[in-house]
Amino acid sequence: MRGWRMRAGCALLLAVSGCSAAPLATAQPTTQPTPSAAASAGSAPTGVVVHLFEWPWKSVATECRDQLGPAGVAAVQISPPQEHVVLADQGFPWWQDYQPVSYAIGSRRGDRAAFAAMVTACHAAGVKIYADAVVNHMTAQLYGVGSAGTKFTQTGYPGYDGAADFHHCGKSISDYSNRDEVQNCDLVGLADLATEREPVRQRLAAYLNDLLSLGVDGFRIDAAKHVPATDLAAIYAKLAKTAGGTAPVLYQEVLFSVSEPIQADEYLPSGAVLEPRYGPDLARALRTGGSLANLEGLGDGSGTPLVDYKPSASAVVYVDSHDSQRGGTTLTYQDGALHTLAGQFMLAYPYGTPLVMSSFTFDSYDAGPPADAKGVTLPVSCGHGWECEHRTLLNLVAFRTAVGDAPVSQWWTTDDQLGFARTGKGYFALNRAAAAVTRTVETGLPAGIYRDRIHGTAVTVDASGQASLTIPAQSALAFDLTSR
Structure with missing residues (x-):
């Protein structure tokens, strides 16, 4: 629907970090309490994480075995595994995967059995699995059938009570200076879950625990900024341990600007956060005309210009993400050698946990991954619709491991x-x-x-x-x- 295309153009991907409507002068943001550190159920990621964006499960398994494990990569971030909408009339865009229909493990990348086999194969190669988890919302569609065959309406989904389990703000978010609107209204038409309700928290925790039971080691929490930090902390508190007996890794997407009421610090007690300023700062320094001197002290508050990044142990950094590479603020595979240099610097420099992007080729914002006529994602073949740019950086993983925390x-x-x-x-x-x-x-x-x-x-x-x-x-x- 058109509302989701607006999201693709700006609303979620960029508005949360500044590309939003002008704030209303009369907005009265409320104060959001910070969750207690004692409520934390997650840990921060360490090592090098590779984001195999939209890769099907069988291809992820092969990459873990043949490339990532031997290189010493710590973990893979995978795209959302839950059932999602299928938008054939829009060419199966990449963002359909971020519109959950149910929490069955059945996406265009594979079914539950393929998912479980992928986790097993990656673990055998010494690579952990972090799943991208969509917990803020469901779909923006009035009705339809999901990727696993589930019929739905906009507030009618398995396990939810549409009358009570969703917010009914009556509009999409437009004022990012208003905390209540950002966290209680619809993100460009997406049905907004009432995460303050215990039944909703239980349903979301059950989904995450199901993934943990399949061997998943942690989660990237999508659109975390749109869920109150206290709600997320309550959900995390219900999570089981991983198969290895540890707390699951948690890193949260909190794309913020300093002028907004919602800040990443609110979410730090529960886990790590994505540091959205790192990639754009790196791009400005490396692009023609940029000053490489600005990279000195990057992340420690002593650089030029001074940037108060989040603590290194709690920050996940990236040259580009699946969002930013479509927004123009960061370098991407389309920048060729400069993009590779940025990735090499990120792995060599001691700030944050590096998240290395691996893209598919796209020539339009909405373009989805290589797929068959039914929208099922095709196996990865590097150079044939799949960029696989992470492979140019794998030789730096050993360097990062060897230098450790040396200043x-x-x-x-x-x-x-x-x-x-x-x-x-x-x-x-x-x-x-x-x-x-x-x-x-x-x-x-x-x-x-x-x-x-x-x-x-x-x-x-x-x-x-x-x-x-x-x-x-x-x-x-x-x-x-x-x-x-």
């Missing part, structure tokens, strides 16, 4: 190059210019011959810790103690 030192920048050491553990440098550049640098590493993890070439560090680096055009170098 940055020996920072330097020029107009088109930068470099820094991860003190005593490794060294990284990048070059965005169209020609190679040679520079002698202080690495802080023991003398020896190291293997550059990106190109496989040798780097010699002398007895004084210096190395003469030739950084290829629009590329980077990274080496560490374990590559010596």
